[in-house]
Amino acid sequence: MTVRLARPTTTIWQLDVAVLRTLVELLPDGEAALLVDALPPLLAMAARPDPGYRADPEHRADPGRRPERFDAAELVRRVRRRTGRYDADDRAVRDGVRTALDRIAGYCPAGVLYRVQLPLPDDVRELFPLPVQVHAAGAG
Numbered sequence: 001m002t003v004r005l006a007r008p009t010t011t012i013w014q015l016d017v018a019v020l021r022t023l024v025e026l027l028p029d030g031e032a033a034l035l036v037d038a039l040p041p042l043l044a045m046a047a048r049p050d051p052g053y054r055a056d057p058e059h060r061a062d063p064g065r066r067p068e069r070f071d072a073a074e075l076v077r078r079v080r081r082r083t084g085r086y087d088a089d090d091r092a093v094r095d096g097v098r099t100a101l102d103r104i105a106g107y108c109p110a111g112v113l114y115r116v117q118l119p120l121p122d123d124v125r126e127l128f129p130l131p132v133q134v135h136a137a138g139a140g
Contacts, residue, residue, distance in 0.1 A: 010083040010096070012103070013046075018082035019100040020047035022075050025068045028119055032067075035116045038108040072123035094127070102129045 010018075020039075024032045024047060036044045070078075076093045080086060085093065105113055105128065117125050117134040125133055 010085055012100075014083050015079075015096050016043065016100045016103060017046045018079045019097055020104065021082065022078045023116075024048070025078075026070065026075070026120055026124065027116065028067050031116050031119060034112050035108065038112045039104075040107060043107070067119065069121075071121050072127060075124055075127070098127050098129070101127055105129055105132050 020035075020043070024035065027035065036047050039047060072094070073090075076090055076097060079097055080088060080093045083093075083096075088096075108116070110132065113128070113132045114134055117128060117132075128134075
């Protein structure tokens, strides 16, 4: 007899929070604060990373933290971990990240989106909806 367990589902809320928390880890404090301040209050509270959270257990949270440096593949890995969707492939998680960023962009003024994207790696910026993507100087 084989027992099949139901696949866990990720709610829109869980996905948005996972994406925001991961994005905040990539941002300098000023840009992270701009992003969080533009969000509705409940989402802003949830977007703050868990105290002491780091994907790398050797890295300790400190008040003068520096933004972490990672690419879109690592962002997808972290979102997968935070949502608990270990069964989802990279493409499905990446599509979920894009969808969440589209919703998040709807809360933010254009100036905030611009400032938030500037310090991000190019491949992470490409996950944002096309109308709000900031392109690197000299890029097509």
